[in-house]
Amino acid sequence: MSTVPGGGRIGAAPRPLTVQQYVLAELRQIIIAGELKPGQAIRQESLAERLGVSRAPVREALKILEGEGQVVHRPHHGYMVAELSLPDLLEVYRIRALLESDAARLAVERVTDTDLERIVAAQHEVEEAAARGDLLTMTAANRRFHFTILEASRMPRLVRIIRSLWDSTDAYRSVYYNAPSNRDLVEHEHAGIVDAVRDRDGDRLVKALAEHRDHAVEALRQIIADES
Numbered sequence: 001m002s003t004v005p006g007g008g009r010i011g012a013a014p015r016p017l018t019v020q021q022y023v024l025a026e027l028r029q030i031i032i033a034g035e036l037k038p039g040q041a042i043r044q045e046s047l048a049e050r051l052g053v054s055r056a057p058v059r060e061a062l063k064i065l066e067g068e069g070q071v072v073h074r075p076h077h078g079y080m081v082a083e084l085s086l087p088d089l090l091e092v093y094r095i096r097a098l099l100e101s102d103a104a105r106l107a108v109e110r111v112t113d114t115d116l117e118r119i120v121a122a123q124h125e126v127e128e129a130a131a132r133g134d135l136l137t138m139t140a141a142n143r144r145f146h147f148t149i150l151e152a153s154r155m156p157r158l159v160r161i162i163r164s165l166w167d168s169t170d171a172y173r174s175v176y177y178n179a180p181s182n183r184d185l186v187e188h189e190h191a192g193i194v195d196a197v198r199d200r201d202g203d204r205l206v207k208a209l210a211e212h213r214d215h216a217v218e219a220l221r222q223i224i225a226d227e228s
Contacts, residue, residue, distance in 0.1 A: 019053055024061040026051055031070060031081060033136045034174045042071060042079040069168035081171055086224050089169065093217050096165050097210060099158060104209055105202040106153035115152045119197060122148055123190050130183040135174050138183070142173075145190060149197060149205075172220050182219055189215070 027047070030036050042062065048055045062079050065071045071079050084092075122145035129138035143166065150159050176182050189212045196205035 020057040020060050023047075023051055023053055023057040024064055027058075027061050027065060028070075028170065029136065031065075032139050032170050032174050034171075034178075036081045036171075038081050038083040038171050040081050041077070042081065044078070068164055070170060082168070084169060084172055084220075084224065086221060089172075089217065089220055089224060092165050092168055093213055096162060097213060099162050099165075100150065100209055100213075101206045103150045103153040103155060103158055103162065104205045106155060107149055107151075108197060108200045108202045108205055110154050111149075111152040111197060111200070115148060116198060118148045119145060119194060123194055126190060127187050130177075130187060135177045138177055139170075139174055142186065149193070169220075172223060175223055176216060176219050179219070182215075185215060186212075 036042060044055050044058050044062070048058045051058070062071055062073075066073055066079070070082055072082050073079050122141050125141035126138055126145055129135075129141055146166075147159065147163065150162060153159065177186070189208065192208045193205065193212065196208050
């Protein structure tokens with residue numbers, strides 16, 4: 001059986017199925033962790049050496065990330081992590097508000113006890129990672145928390161669209177979590193979100209998610225202003 005860098009067998013959990021998927025997953029983590037910051041050039045040769053692969057899967061992974069809006073390609077300069085302008089940020093979050101509100105109302109009608117257990121488990125993982133200052137694990141658990149709720153809507157096409165919007169702001173999400181005050185706020189807001197799901201209260205869930213997004217927008221608005 002073929003192997004991927006690091007010795008894992010392709011098809012053996014938790015490794016992705018192909019080398020390209022492995023490279024794509026690693027690149028996502030590097031961006032989320034803030035190792036590559038918005039506007040920073042991406043050196044394909046260095047990445048390929050670091051991941052123990054040829055440049056081909058790195059190039060293909062970058063094309064996928066370009067399609068998602070996470071990286072951009074500049075002629076004669078290569079790839080760099082996308083810089084999010086304030087208008088782009090506001091547009092992404094406006095679209096998210098529309099789509100996530102619809103998904104949330106459906107989710108409270110269809111959520112199961114098993115779904116709720118997974119939501120609470122992700123909530124606890126967010127809190128534990130935040131306490132350790134482990135931003136990478138916190139970011140992954142936060143995504144799992146939100147998408148377990150959204151997936152309870154049983155609307156996979158809708159959730160895929162929302163996921164692509166999240167992907168486009170991943171580079172800024174880790175920056176948001178750098179501030180302990182933001183991490184504390186996330187924990188508090190997640191508790192309110194869980195309560196709304198547990199009570200199957202769609203109006204309260206939509207309101208809690210809106211406040212959660214609005215606080216992130218205001219913090220990211222300041223981050224973008226400081227980078228300008």
